Amino acid sequence: MHDAFITKAIAAYTQLYGPPTRTRRFSRTERQPHESAVVVYLPDEVDQKVPEDNLTSLWTAGFGAETICSDFPCELGMEVKGSLNDHSAGALAESLIELAEVPLANGRLFHNGQILTNASLPVFPRFTTALLIDWESVYGFRFPEPLSEVGCLRVVPLFPSEAEFVEACTDPGRGYRSLRNRGLNETDPDREAVIG
Numbered sequence: 001m002h003d004a005f006i007t008k009a010i011a012a013y014t015q016l017y018g019p020p021t022r023t024r025r026f027s028r029t030e031r032q033p034h035e036s037a038v039v040v041y042l043p044d045e046v047d048q049k050v051p052e053d054n055l056t057s058l059w060t061a062g063f064g065a066e067t068i069c070s071d072f073p074c075e076l077g078m079e080v081k082g083s084l085n086d087h088s089a090g091a092l093a094e095s096l097i098e099l100a101e102v103p104l105a106n107g108r109l110f111h112n113g114q115i116l117t118n119a120s121l122p123v124f125p126r127f128t129t130a131l132l133i134d135w136e137s138v139y140g141f142r143f144p145e146p147l148s149e150v151g152c153l154r155v156v157p158l159f160p161s162e163a164e165f166v167e168a169c170t171d172p173g174r175g176y177r178s179l180r181n182r183g184l185n186e187t188d189p190d191r192e193a194v195i196g
Contacts (some may be wrong), residue, residue: 002065006037009061009075009150012143013039017057024093028101036062036100038093042083055187056084058093063100064143064150070109076100077135078155080123081187091122099155110153113172115163124189127157131166137173156186159193 013020020039027035039059047053059077068074076096084092099116103109112134119130135141135152143150158166162179169175182194 003035005065006035006062008147009064009143010037010039012147013059013061015144017041022089023061024090026094026097034062034066036060036097038096040084040089040093042089048083054082055079056082056089058089058096059152060096060100064147066104068100068103068110069112069153071112072151073149074110074151074153076132076155077152078121079187080189081185084123088123095120095122096155112153113166113176115158115167115172117163119157121155121157124157126189127159129158129160129163131156131158131163131172131176133173133176137176154186157189158186159195161193161195165195 010020010023021042022040024038024040025035026037037060039061041057043054043056047055057077057079060075064073064075076099078096080092110132112132114132116130116132117128119128121127121130132153133156135154141151142148156176162184165179166172166175169178179194184194185191
């Protein structure tokens, strides 16, 4: 991955959400050598007072220059309820990088609406499956220029019963939105399943 692309991706996040709280850089030498990063947004004091805004957001930077998804060039991202400490944010950032590298290692591309089994996400130890869904599941999310072709797949930790529900739907986006309508809060590691 090119450092210039990472710089553009971080600039796009800054344009959309302001400067990141932290940027973690990763350098890999095994397989194909490359650089990547994760931007971390911690909730500020104002956000912490509003439950729906009290989120830590993590987004990869650099994978949009690679082919990791069959549907569109993309980054991976997720949100977690509350403010993560350095250790938890670092572990989750590394987990996102490792997840994004899977298609580069095995040649099997992700796709929008894919269910991952045997998922292991720090901060979400009770969840064994995850859904990869367009960050904006109705209209589609794309970065501003010059990265307007690049989207983001949201990593949504799910219980097996919720994953089965999404898989049974002909449209995974509609299945995800239906779970949200049933009360799914994918940012809460302590939540209970919304499908029995």
